[in-house]
Amino acid sequence: MACVVVVGSQWGDEGKGKVVDLLTEGVSGIVRFQGGNNAGHTLVVGGEKFILHLIPSGILYADKTSYIGNGVVVDPEVLLMEIDRLISRGVEVGPQRLRLSERAQVIMPYHKALDLAREKAKGGAAIGTTGRGIGPCYEDKAARVGVRVCDLLEPELLKAKIEANVKEKNFWLTSYYQEPALDPAAILEQYLAYGRRLAPHVTDVSLELDGLLKAGKNLLFEGAQGTHLDIDHGTYPYVTSSNPVAGSACTGAGVGVTRLNSVQGLVKAYTTRVGGGPFPTELLDATGEWLRDKGGEFGSTTGRPRRCGWLDAVVVRHAVRLSGITGLCITKLDVLTGLDKIKLCVAYRLPDGSTLEALPASLTRLAQCQPVYEEFAGWRDDLTGIRRYEDLPQACRVYLGRLSELAGAPLTLVSVGPERESTIMLKKVF
Ligand code: IMP
Numbered sequence: 156m157a158c159v160v161v162v163g164s165q166w167g168d169e170g171k172g173k174v175v176d177l178l179t180e181g182v183s184g185i186v187r188f189q190g191g192n193n194a195g196h197t198l199v200v201g202g203e204k205f206i207l208h209l210i211p212s213g214i215l216y217a218d219k220t221s222y223i224g225n226g227v228v229v230d231p232e233v234l235l236m237e238i239d240r241l242i243s244r245g246v247e248v249g250p251q252r253l254r255l256s257e258r259a260q261v262i263m264p265y266h267k268a269l270d271l272a273r274e275k276a277k278g279g280a281a282i283g284t285t286g287r288g289i290g291p292c293y294e295d296k297a298a299r300v301g302v303r304v305c306d307l308l309e310p311e312l313l314k315a316k317i318e319a320n321v322k323e324k325n326f327w328l329t330s331y332y333q334e335p336a337l338d339p340a341a342i343l344e345q346y347l348a349y350g351r352r353l354a355p356h357v358t359d360v361s362l363e364l365d366g367l368l369k370a371g372k373n374l375l376f377e378g379a380q381g382t383h384l385d386i387d388h389g390t391y392p393y394v395t396s397s398n399p400v401a402g403s404a405c406t407g408a409g410v411g412v413t414r415l416n417s418v419q420g421l422v423k424a425y426t427t428r429v430g431g432g433p434f435p436t437e438l439l440d441a442t443g444e445w446l447r448d449k450g451g452e453f454g455s456t457t458g459r460p461r462r463c464g465w466l467d468a469v470v471v472r473h474a475v476r477l478s479g480i481t482g483l484c485i486t487k488l489d490v491l492t493g494l495d496k497i498k499l500c501v502a503y504r505l506p507d508g509s510t511l512e513a514l515p516a517s518l519t520r521l522a523q524c525q526p527v528y529e530e531f532a533g534w535r536d537d538l539t540g541i542r543r544y545e546d547l548p549q550a551c552r553v554y555l556g557r558l559s560e561l562a563g564a565p566l567t568l569v570s571v572g573p574e575r576e577s578t579i580m581l582k583k584v585f
Pocket of ligand 1: 168285
């Protein structure tokens with residue numbers, strides 16, 4: 156029995172889809188534990204491309220069960236669309252293959268309306284959310300007025316919750332944001348219908364996972380977003396509203412902390428960020444554009460161009476500490492092929508000449524941080540066919556070795572292309 160958590164070490168979009176897909180081979184269950192359809196995990200399986208927003212990547216394998224834990228915020232419309240889309244492509248998504256926590260919070264139309272209205276009202280100070288209602292849904296969870304998946308199956312309770320919530324949200328939407336009001340009766344009808352369709356999938360995920368662990372099975376916990384979008388530890392307020400750090404696998408799926416065995420930290424060979432917020436190693440020049448084009452750095456959820464920059468070891472080291480990362484999975488190393496020089500940020504310099512080796516909480520202070528770079532030789536060799544670490548060009552090994560040293564964690568694997576096979580495995584995970 157082993158429980159492995161996969162988390163993003165940067166600001167999301169580290170290529171978790173491919174790595175989770177690879178590691179899925181050794182497990183019985185794959186579990187999402189936080190976030191919602193703000194995530195977008197891209198996988199290339201058998202030459203076919205799949206983008207999943209809510210359903211764990213394990214759904215593509217007939218002998219695995221996919222779990223959506225209580226810590227996820229679920230938009231039922233999106234979930235059902237994703238199910239239908241997979242079915243139309245020949246993937247089996249029956250109730251026994253996709254399990255949905257009865258305790259997960261439901262994203263309602265007023266969450267999406269408020270997310271969009273707030274961002275619009277903020278103008279230039281907007282967070283750049285995905286507009287999927289994630290923040291407002293987690294707010295209602297904390298305010299104890301949220302709708303849970305189990306509520307979709309109780310018409311009277313759902314009616315009372317929707318009426319009370321819509322009354323309050325309509326006040327904000329119309330009086331404060333000058334947006335149209337929502338109709339509670341229409342929402343009720345729509346969400347009861349969603350509940351009827353989802354009912355066969357609804358379960359106590361914590362209990363089912365416990366059963367699998369007791370039977371000696373392996374589980375993989377698939378984190379969404381990245382460490383620096385964590386609401387507690389990220390670049391607040393330019394963060395998402397959940398905890399993408401590994402610890403939240405326990406609260407977000409109902410699994411005890413003592414059952415986790417290892418944490419794999421995903422690190423893209425350079426850095427990207429979508430939306431607003433600080434990004435010390437951002438490149439606003441031709442190299443940044445080159446990385447965006449070559450790496451295909453456009454959001455898989457919103458299509459927005461991602462901001463690009465050099466790899467930041469301060470950011471990765473922070474993630475290693477926060478999640479107790481035991482191994483690094485490097486992605487998109489092949490994208491760097493062709494650069495003459497590659498820079499790696501090893502610390503930050505403040506205007507008074509002092510250096511910082513960890514991210515400060517204050518964004519004012521972070522904005523003053525200038526990256527301290529070490530420079531590495533680039534390489535021109537095509538990496539995509541390489542399968543053994545020792546066959547990588549010397550320059551790659553020097554770059555990765557230094558990153559591992561600065562981050563304080565060993566390498567588990569290196570991805571050199573989007574296909575499953577384009578991977579160098581250094582260590583077994585299961
Ligand atoms: P929200 O999660 O939609 O509220 O967005 C908050 C911030 O997190 C914005 O900057 C988003 O661009 C960012 N974000 C949310 N989900 C992802 C993701 O899966 N990858 C990268 N950035 C994300």
